[in-house]
Amino acid sequence: MTSALTTRLLVVGGGPGGYVAAIRAGQLGIETVLVDEGGLGGTCLQRGCIPSKALIEAASRFAHLTAAAAGIDPAGIRASAPAIDFAQTVAWKDGIVARLSGGVAALLKKAKVRTLSGRAVFSDAKTCAVETAEGRITVSAETVVLATGSVPVELPGLPFGGAVISSTEALALGALPQRLAVVGAGYIGLELGIAFAKLGVAVSVVERQDRILPLYDSKLTDPVRRTLEKRGVALHLSSRALGHADGVLAVETQDAGRLDIPADMVLSTVGRRARLDGFGLDAMAVDVKDGRIAVDDQCRTSMRGVFAIGDAVGEPMLAHKAMAQGEMVAEIIAGRRRRFDPAAIPAVCFTDPEIVVVGLSPEQAGGPEQAVVGTFPFLGNGRAMTLDAEAGFVRVVARREDHVVVGVQAVGAHVSELATAFVDAIEMGARLEDVAGMVHAHPTLGEAFHEAALGALGHALHA
Structure with missing residues (x-):
């Protein structure tokens, strides 16, 4: 049976960008229909950000208990040999996802958005x-x-299926593999690779470039590399995965040599691409460029009255970017004047330790001639010491001519929670003197931001 309906606004995709656009449109009195086929919340909530952080948290708890059982917990905590019921871990993760997805459904209903599944x-x-x-x-x-979101990129020699999995399948395993090979040392591969290593899995990482997390500078990634070494993760850099068969991942090394890595399972995490197939975009006559929908600074496509947001329009493929674009587009449709021009979009790696990057690096800001940089190590931060997490630092980058903060980077335990403060400083046009003059709570990790600004001004108090 076929039925028809007419609406003022149609949103395709119920991920962070789509559902936020629909909710905001509903709040503004715009009749809205949302069509979604993958579960409300999209990749982020269903198969990415949220479930991966649940797995990372479970792995960290297990690792702490394992250290206590081995008698190496520095705080003197001792425990019996821990065990993990991985099926229960997955069920716990699924429960979180279900609650959040149900919350999205309730918010859409409150905003009077009609939802179609398909x-x-x-x-x-x-x-x-x-x-x-x-x-x-x-x-x-x-x-x-x-x-419409994004999907994992598939390598020609490692098609998904069987023992070769994407991050989607990695977050829904019924049992832990004994040996896992991770192809790709970007943030997805290392977040999950470290988590599985903490759960007792023998992990190997294969990366075509000559270092891990190639998008970040080595000062930020060195603490993560030390964690990989501590966890016994085998790193194979400047290497290319060729294929997997009979429990072995074949790898070509830098010198054109052949390496066979034992692997019950291969997690391929070499990137993501915009999800554009199967929606009839050709019939819509929207321009697609370099594998993404082309848009302007209001997220308008080449077709009048058609907008595109989130992963479908390319990098950065981040949920919070999609949410910001979704809210903006709804307000534009309601007649408000908006454009997408953020001063900074934060990027977070939930590795061990975590990495936060906001704005410009020292090199991007022009180097020593044009930028002033202040760095404060967590070795000098009391809260970091009480967390037994002294690895890492906060780094502030400002223009030399006027001291306006243009970038903040950090690596350390729980630094993801500092991202908002970093973004606030850049978006509000703060100068080093502004950050240095703020009273920061003690003892907190955020004090390192304060001290880094003081350091850039030449008078750090605790360094």
């Missing part, structure tokens, strides 16, 4: 068909927002 396939720019459990529904809209 894939939207367009026949023209403003009309799509959705195959739902109740039958086919044709939706016509005045305005469309495409928030």
Whole structure:
């Protein structure tokens, strides 16, 4: 049975960008229909950000107990040999996902957004068909927002299936593998690789470039590399994965040699690409460039009345970018004047230790001639000591001419929680003197931000 409906706004994709756009539009009195096929919350909530952080937390708890059982906990805590019921871990993770997804559904309902479960396939720019459990529904809209998300990139020699998995399958395993090979030493591969190593899995990492986390400078990544070494993770840099068969990952090394890595399972994490297939984008006549939907600074596509947001428009593929774009687009549709031009978008690696990057690095800011830099190590931070987490630092980058903060980077335990303060400083146009003049709570990790600013001014108090 086929039915039809007409709406002012159609949002395709229920991930962070799509559901935020729909909720904000509903709040603004815009009649809205949201079409989603992968579960409300999208990749981030269902198969990425949230479930991975649950696994990382469980792994960290297990690692602490393992250290206590081995008698090497510095605080003197002792424990019997710990065990993990991984099926219960996955069930706990799934419970968190279900609660959050249910919360999104409730928020959409509160905003009077109608939700359809299925894939939207367009026949023209403003009309799509959705195959739902109740039958086919044709939706016509005045305005469309495409928030179709992204999917993992598949290597030709390592097609997904069987023992070769993406991060999606890694977060839904029924049992832990004994030996795991991770292909790709970016943030997804290392976040999950470290977590599995903490759970007792023998982990190997294969990376084509000559260092881990290639997008970040070595001062930020060195503490993570030391953690990998401490956990016994085998690093194979400047190497290329060729294929997997009979429990062995074949690898070509830098000198064109052959290396066979025992691996019950291979986790391929070489990147993500915009999810554009199967929606009828050709019929919509929107421009696609370099594998992403081309948009302007208001997220407008080449087709009038069609917007695109989030991973579908390319890097950075971050949930918080998608959310910001979704809110903005809803307000533009409601007649408000908005454009997407953030001073900084934070990036966080939930490795051990964590890494936060906001704004410009010292090199991007022009080097010593144009930038002044202050760094404060967590070795001098009392709260870090009480957490037994003294590895890492906070680094502040400011313009030399006027001391305006243009970048902040940090590596250390729980530094993800400092990201908001870093973004605030840059977005508000703070100078080093502003950060240095603020009263920061003691004892907290945030004091390192204060001390880094003081250091850039030449008078750090605790360094």
